[in-house]
Amino acid sequence: MTREPRDAPQFYLTAPSPCPYLPDRQERKVFTHLIGARAVGLNDQLTLSGFRRSQTIAYRPACERCRACVSIRVRVAEFHPSRNFRRVLDQNADLLGVVGRTEPTAEQYSLFRSYLDARHGEGGMADMTILDYSMMIEDSHVESRLVEYRAPDPQAPGETLLLGACLTDLLADGLSMVYSFYAPDQQRRSLGTYMILDHIERARRLGLPHVYLGYWVEGSRKMAYKARFLPQERLGMNGWERVG
Template sequence: MRSDRVRLLQTLPHGCGYYRGRTAQNLVLDPSAADLPELYAAALGRGFRRAGGHVYIPHCPGCHACVPCRIPVGTFAPDRSQRRCLARNADLELIPAAPGFTPERHGLYARYLHGRHRGGGMDDASDEDFTRFLTAPWSPTLFLELRKDGRLLGVAVTDVCSTGVSAVYTFFDPEESARGLGTYAVLRQIQFARERGLPHVYLGFWIERHPKMDYKRRFRPLEVLRGGNWETL
């Protein structure tokens, strides 16, 4: 990514979303850049991530807990637990759909936040909040819907780029927790990428020993970005 092609902006300090009491900052690609869709594909390989219309990477003074990670599709092999998860959800249909708000999706999203992330600051997400957080006019996004006999059980918000797919966000029916739909969504995104000849599934940031982020190490091999180089964890 050439510095003369895009500006990097630094956010003001804000509360860390992962550790209470810590302050965080991000570097953000200039959201007004005309070639942001092309830059985004390259930025994934540099550890950036999308939230809404912003492509960012943590840049926190004195803290390097957030480590970009990705799954190399060609060498990934599910372990025994993941194979059981695939079998347990063999009755689900995956439907690639256009992104955006629908009452059905928003209802599922609201139930997920209330059931899994209560008190996280997003409990009462409005229609506009849903659209602003999960989509952007320029982003190459699909909503991979997981359905059982037509009933929507989960949505994996997935950006599809030339460098791979980015698992932006997944939400699912909290009453179906026994299915392991979070794990299943990642496994299906790996399959989705493999079928399209895409080399990587980007999982955002891995945080060692964090109760909500350390699960990513279970997808092996997992590559992490350290010192500007991708290496196997």
């Protein structure tokens, strides 16, 4: 007989490793498991406390001398796209966002592989195989969806091309963008920005107040784009504080 784990989650601390965002720094993470019947509620609670999900793990930075990683979430009801954001929406007016189950495909992995090779060739995910990708998409005990972004194929009338995808968790108070990737040769479209704008609109239609974007790190070029989505809230020592 399979038993549910004890009600109180057990937390663990990783060993120090090089920080992927700021040079000459070490990072540590505190993490716990998201499994069984408790996973959905626990994921909601931990997200409010600044945790992120990766498969069946919820984690948060726990660096001894650094607090640079800041959880951020967009205030959906008050968000109004700027002129630049409206331009991005116009550039992607032909895209169709299709919400599906978390079922990995070879087409998705091909796009994922192209994205990693072009933008994160030396990152921690660079060596992910199709099996690793499948685990990232499928291995979840919470309510998740995969949103595919497709455009008409100019070479095959009636067919579509996969240009982007986002693994998204549905929380009690918002949408959490767990991981997104897109075609690296479509820079004109600003697909990363578009997918965030699309998720804000999806949350609005669902009546959800927030879109969680993960961590923002001041001084990191990789994370700078997240600060543009205003108004937003950032998690600090006094809780969630409004910015913008």
